[in-house]
Amino acid sequence: MKRRFIRAVLASVAAAAALLSPAGPARAQELQLTGPLKGAPAVRHLRLYRKGRLEISPSASFTLLDEYRRTILAGAQLNYAITDWLAIGAWGAAGVVSSATKLTTEIDQTAPRDIRTATEVNHSASPYGGQASFSDQTAKINYIVAPQLTFIPFRGKLAIFNKIFVDSDLYLAAGAAFVGIKERASCGGTKELSCYEPQSFDLASETKIAPTFGVGFRFYPAGFWSLGVEYRAVPFSWNRGGFDTRGSGPNGNYPDGQINSQDDTFKFNQLVTVSIGFYFPTAPKLTD
Amino acid sequence: MKQARRWLLLAAAIVLVPQAAHAQKKPTKGGNTGAATAAPIGGSPAPADADVDPSATPATPPAAGDQTTAAPGAPATPGAPAAGELAAPGGEAAGTPDICQITPDAPQCQVAKEINLNTEAKKSIRAEVYAVQQQYVIKAHRLEIMPYFAFTLNDQFVSHDAPGLALNYYITQVLAVGLNGNWYGGLNSNSGFDFEVRRSAIIEVPLNDYQAGGDLNFTYVPMYGKFAGFGDFIFNYDAYIEGGVGLIRTKPIPVIDPDNRKFDWNNLVNFDVGIGFRIFFNRWLAAIIEVRDIMFFDKIENYQVATGATTLPLNSPQNPLNPATWYDPNTHFTNDVQLQVGLSFFLPTSFDYRLPK
Numbered sequence: 001m002k003r004r005f006i007r008a009v010l011a012s013v014a015a016a017a018a019l020l021s022p023a024g025p026a027r028a029q030e031l032q033l034t035g036p037l038k039g040a041p042a043v044r045h046l047r048l049y050r051k052g053r054l055e056i057s058p059s060a061s062f063t064l065l066d067e068y069r070r071t072i073l074a075g076a077q078l079n080y081a082i083t084d085w086l087a088i089g090a091w092g093a094a095g096v097v098s099s100a101t102k103l104t105t106e107i108d109q110t111a112p113r114d115i116r117t118a119t120e121v122n123h124s125a126s127p128y129g130g131q132a133s134f135s136d137q138t139a140k141i142n143y144i145v146a147p148q149l150t151f152i153p154f155r156g157k158l159a160i161f162n163k164i165f166v167d168s169d170l171y172l173a174a175g176a177a178f179v180g181i182k183e184r185a186s187c188g189g190t191k192e193l194s195c196y197e198p199q200s201f202d203l204a205s206e207t208k209i210a211p212t213f214g215v216g217f218r219f220y221p222a223g224f225w226s227l228g229v230e231y232r233a234v235p236f237s238w239n240r241g242g243f244d245t246r247g248s249g250p251n252g253n254y255p256d257g258q259i260n261s262q263d264d265t266f267k268f269n270q271l272v273t274v275s276i277g278f279y280f281p282t283a284p285k286l287t288d
Numbered sequence: 289m290k291q292a293r294r295w296l297l298l299a300a301a302i303v304l305v306p307q308a309a310h311a312q313k314k315p316t317k318g319g320n321t322g323a324a325t326a327a328p329i330g331g332s333p334a335p336a337d338a339d340v341d342p343s344a345t346p347a348t349p350p351a352a353g354d355q356t357t358a359a360p361g362a363p364a365t366p367g368a369p370a371a372g373e374l375a376a377p378g379g380e381a382a383g384t385p386d387i388c389q390i391t392p393d394a395p396q397c398q399v400a401k402e403i404n405l406n407t408e409a410k411k412s413i414r415a416e417v418y419a420v421q422q423q424y425v426i427k428a429h430r431l432e433i434m435p436y437f438a439f440t441l442n443d444q445f446v447s448h449d450a451p452g453l454a455l456n457y458y459i460t461q462v463l464a465v466g467l468n469g470n471w472y473g474g475l476n477s478n479s480g481f482d483f484e485v486r487r488s489a490i491i492e493v494p495l496n497d498y499q500a501g502g503d504l505n506f507t508y509v510p511m512y513g514k515f516a517g518f519g520d521f522i523f524n525y526d527a528y529i530e531g532g533v534g535l536i537r538t539k540p541i542p543v544i545d546p547d548n549r550k551f552d553w554n555n556l557v558n559f560d561v562g563i564g565f566r567i568f569f570n571r572w573l574a575a576i577i578e579v580r581d582i583m584f585f586d587k588i589e590n591y592q593v594a595t596g597a598t599t600l601p602l603n604s605p606q607n608p609l610n611p612a613t614w615y616d617p618n619t620h621f622t623n624d625v626q627l628q629v630g631l632s633f634f635l636p637t638s639f640d641y642r643l644p645k
Binding site: 121243245 | 441442444481484485487488489490491493510511512513514515516517518522
């Protein structure tokens with residue numbers, strides 16, 4: 001009798017404890033699939049557009065937000081994808097079109113050519129009559145070569161007008177850019193031309209080394225080719241207008257009668273690139 | 289021997305049993321393929337074809353190849369016709385008793401009697417199949433509230449940054465009408481580039497301040513998609529284009545003759561076009577990035593300064609205090625290109641899908 005009573009009490013206490021004890025926090029559990037999906041990959045027959053393929057993408061690049069001169073560059077991107085999310089390669093392009101901005105035209109037409117601007121604006125007589133064009137002294141981009149790594153973290157699908165469906169990916173590229181530019185040559189220093197001389201407004205070639213990075217979309221209408229659009233930045237300092245703006249006074253923020261590297265100003269140079277990519281081997285591999 | 293015969297008969301019967309179990313009723317001439325069809329068990333939705341628009345068919349759509357169907361809201365009953373059975377009125381599977389003869393008032397018998405297959409077959413249905421039946425976010429008939437900040441992209445001399453707010457109502461999944469407004473006041477700022485160009489080239493560049501602007505816009509969403517990130521998470525996005533018309537208030541900053549010119553705000557008609565990208569965090573919240581070009585014919589300061597005395601009559605064209613001499617006689621086409629970054633809230637925050645998945 002006593003034993004039965006103790007058993008009953010213990011059972012009641014255990015039941016009460018079980019009922020009254022606070023529920024523990026829910027914890028995520030791995031789904032224990034036991035059906036045909038057990039162990040199945042998230043995507044079957046995934047097209048590996050990049051992995052193990054060589055990409056050659058002819059491209060056209062357009063500079064953005066230019067102050068004095070716009071440039072269109074023709075080039076190509078060459079990439080080999082080690083995995084589907086990482087590629088190594090290079091982008092290179094050469095300036096094929098260079099045109100003056102409205103500001104350049106206005107300066108050309110309205111800036112006085114006298115002692116006040118003698119070191120700033122080209123005042124040499126043009127062989128075609130009148131003054132030399134201001135646009136001739138503005139800097140231009142000749143070429144860009146950028147070895148780079150391309151990181152492809154995102155891939156997916158895109159529906160256009162609910163009719164056209166294309167695979168796509170979004171990538172980030174980063175590397176070092178070797179930028180060949182032409183800008184106004186140094187003058188006014190020791191053994192250099194005076195900056196008043198008309199010849200001092202001539203441009204000289206120079207190579208800038210700068211970081212470059214970009215983000216782009218690539219669309220795959222077929223396995224063999226793709227369309228791409230990319231935004232890229234190549235920030236570096238250069239003297240775009242050919243002006244003497246720095247070198248003397250407080251913080252060196254006033255003209256010093258010389259053109260040199262102190263007159264370079266930082267510019268977050270930006271480009272938009274469109275490209276057509278071709279891939280070798282031509283057929284992408286499929287996952288299981 | 290008698291025992292042996294009995295065992296042989298039993299063995300033959302056992303061999304025949306599985307064949308009888310596999311036997312299916314042959315399709316009737318009507319083309320019945322014998323696919324499953326019945327009211328849903330337990331009240332769950334019937335297995336509908338993705339190409340059938342429920343809103344276009346009053347009945348719960350049948351599965352592909354079905355010829356028989358249940359009436360709307362047919363209750364689930366264990367006695368409903370099994371797979372392969374034709375649920376004709378008083379329908380009876382071979383060799384089984386007809387439940388409708390036993391209990392004619394049973395719900396499934398009432399339902400079955402109301403169905404006329406010929407009539408049902410003649411009903412028009414929307415057989416259009418959408419490639420994506422259920423987009424991640426249904427925008428139709430929802431209000432989008434979009435606070436953002438706009439950064440000037442193309443003015444090297446004066447930046448016109450502005451906070452803004454857009455309200456868009458989606459008439460359909462892809463088309464919206466809305467309003468947006470920007471407030472530039474107090475945020476216009478001259479750049480160092482402006483100073484250096486003026487100093488170096490000794491030129492004056494007319495500059496303008498903006499105060500506010502607003503537009504009536506139409507938005508079209510032609511593209512949507514999704515990305516898998518690192519094979520770990522998925523985010524959905526869409527891209528839109530927009531265009532509209534509105535007003536912008538601008539005034540010149542007096543730089544040619546700042547001593548005599550004091551400009552007031554001008555209301556100018558503007559047109560705008562833009563392209564944007566929206567990344568959804570969930571079904572009611574997204575981040576947006578948009579490039580918008582606000583185009584208008586701006587009034588700028590006159591390069592020419594009246595050279596007469598200020599004591600001349602105010603309406604004299606020689607008086608530099610005459611406001612009529614302050615503005616350039618020609619308006620100038622201006623593009624104010626902005627980068628807008630912001631958030632997008634959709635209300636109501638939840639929605640029901642119309643089409644099956």
